[in-house]
Each structure stands twice: as C-alpha cells, then as structure tokens.
Amino acid sequence: MKPRLPLVELVLCALCLWAAWYHTPAGALVRTAGAWVFRTHTTARPLLAYYGAGTLVPPPEHALPLPGPVPPAQALAYGAFAVRADLGSPPAIASRLRSLAQTLHSEDAAALALFCGEETAHYAMEHAGSQPHLIDLARALPPSKTCVSQAAQALMLGGAYALAWPLPESVRITSPFGMREHPLLGGRRLHAGVDLGVMKGAPVRAVADGIVRRASSDGVNGRILVVDHGGGVVTSYCHNDELLVGDGDHVRRGQMIARSGNTGRSTGPHLHYQLDLGGEPVDPLRFRAQRPKTAVGASD
Numbered sequence: 001m002k003p004r005l006p007l008v009e010l011v012l013c014a015l016c017l018w019a020a021w022y023h024t025p026a027g028a029l030v031r032t033a034g035a036w037v038f039r040t041h042t043t044a045r046p047l048l049a050y051y052g053a054g055t056l057v058p059p060p061e062h063a064l065p066l067p068g069p070v071p072p073a074q075a076l077a078y079g080a081f082a083v084r085a086d087l088g089s090p091p092a093i094a095s096r097l098r099s100l101a102q103t104l105h106s107e108d109a110a111a112l113a114l115f116c117g118e119e120t121a122h123y124a125m126e127h128a129g130s131q132p133h134l135i136d137l138a139r140a141l142p143p144s145k146t147c148v149s150q151a152a153q154a155l156m157l158g159g160a161y162a163l164a165w166p167l168p169e170s171v172r173i174t175s176p177f178g179m180r181e182h183p184l185l186g187g188r189r190l191h192a193g194v195d196l197g198v199m200k201g202a203p204v205r206a207v208a209d210g211i212v213r214r215a216s217s218d219g220v221n222g223r224i225l226v227v228d229h230g231g232g233v234v235t236s237y238c239h240n241d242e243l244l245v246g247d248g249d250h251v252r253r254g255q256m257i258a259r260s261g262n263t264g265r266s267t268g269p270h271l272h273y274q275l276d277l278g279g280e281p282v283d284p285l286r287f288r289a290q291r292p293k294t295a296v297g298a299s300d
C-alpha cells in the first residue's frame, strides 16, 4: 500500500526551518558565516542583538559637550535671523530690535516692525490696545500680510532660543533627538526629545515661565509635565518620580517642577525632555547652537 503524503508534516517542517533560519541566533550565525564564505551581504542581525533588546544602550564614552546657549538678550534676534538671514547678523538685528522696542514700547511690535516696516508697526499700535501681543497687532492689519507670519515665526523661534535647560548642563545626553532603533519596541521610530541620563530624584526645572497644561501619569510617559510658554513654544518632561506642580499652575523659569525618575516605558532612570514648536517636536539642541541655522522648520 502506497504511504499517504504527510503534507501537514511537510508544511510544519518547512515553517520550522524558515523560523530557525530567520529568527534564531543559530540561523543568524549560519547566514553570517555563509555571507562571509561567499563574500555576500546578509540581513542577519548581529548575535548580541538577540540578547540586547530592552536593555539600556551604553552611552558613547565621550559624550559631546552641550552646545552653549545663545546670549539671552539676542534670543529674538537669533529667531529673526533663522527666518530671514538677509536681515544681518544676530548682534546687528538685536541692536535694531532694541531701538525699535524703545520707540514702539513693545517687543512684539518691534518684531513686527522688523519684518513689515516701522510705519506698519506704528499703524498697528495705534489700532490695538495698550501692551498688545502680535496677535492683537495682526488684527489691525490686512489678513494677507506674509511679513506678519514671519514676525510670528521669529517670536516663536526667539522663545525657543531663550529657553534655559531643565537639568545641570553637565548631565549627559544618553539618546539624542531623531530617528533611532527603539530600545524597547524595536523598529526605527522618531525619538521626539532628548534623554538626559540622571539618577532618580534630581530636581527638574522649568526652562521658561509658563502654564502647566498637563500634569498626569500614563504607561508610556510615566509621570509627565507639559508646560506651555506661549507663542507656540511648549516643553514636556517625562518619566519623573514625582510632580511638584499641578494642572493650570503658573511656573517661573528655573522653578523646580518635578523630581526625575524611571516611570512609564523607560529602560533606566532618565529625563525625556521635549520641545514642541507650533505643535511639532524639534531638537532642543538646535536652539543652543552659537550660530542659528537658517530656514528653521518646525517639522524635524
């Protein structure tokens, strides 16, 4: 009698071989050895990767020093320069802004004058209330003025350049902003902030005056604070051990707002510090460079 073809066994066997070939250290070893012998490329993972998932990636031995902040009095000038490099150097823009602010009695009006001209700024000041913000000044002008949106962008970027740092500057950055292999979930994902390697309990300080928009806890961010600094500038502080302020609280620059920790989805004690401009995360280190990059967008 002819034996029946063991089709199911055959399929299961093929499945086992496929899994062993692509998803086990032994398969990776054979594939790597094969590629080495035949001088070809392989997509096999390095053997250590099978045992490294979920562990803290050791930081580089010599972390790059934190770039220094821009001179505080020139923060808005740096923001204006990033929007339009043809306005002159940041120190030159800063002195022009100072004299404009003296005549117009408002920093927002000075920014408006820089981009739309002094006459436009004076007209807007006459039609807006006392101590107006840019949004009040913009209401007094025709809606299609692109120079108004440039002024708004300069004020937002200037706000980012003026930010302090949440921890002492000596604290090492253990994971920078940008696309990275996720240490816990795998796959390439955007790391939307910077990770600062600090032990549990370190004082976390507000980087500028603002209002606490969120003080809560979840499985991903742990104990998280989100602070709105106005003008489209928002900062977040994740994985804290303890929050020292609540929803709606006003905080001052340098005020201790939390104690750092290891809560939420985290591989070790650290602070995840994030800067959002106009609702998009950006690299906070870009706003600490001595010389601003031009054409700063809000999308990277």
Ligand SMILES: [Zn+2]
Pocket (backbone or CB within 6 Å): 175, 191, 193, 194, 195, 271, 272, 273
């Ligand atoms: Zn992070």
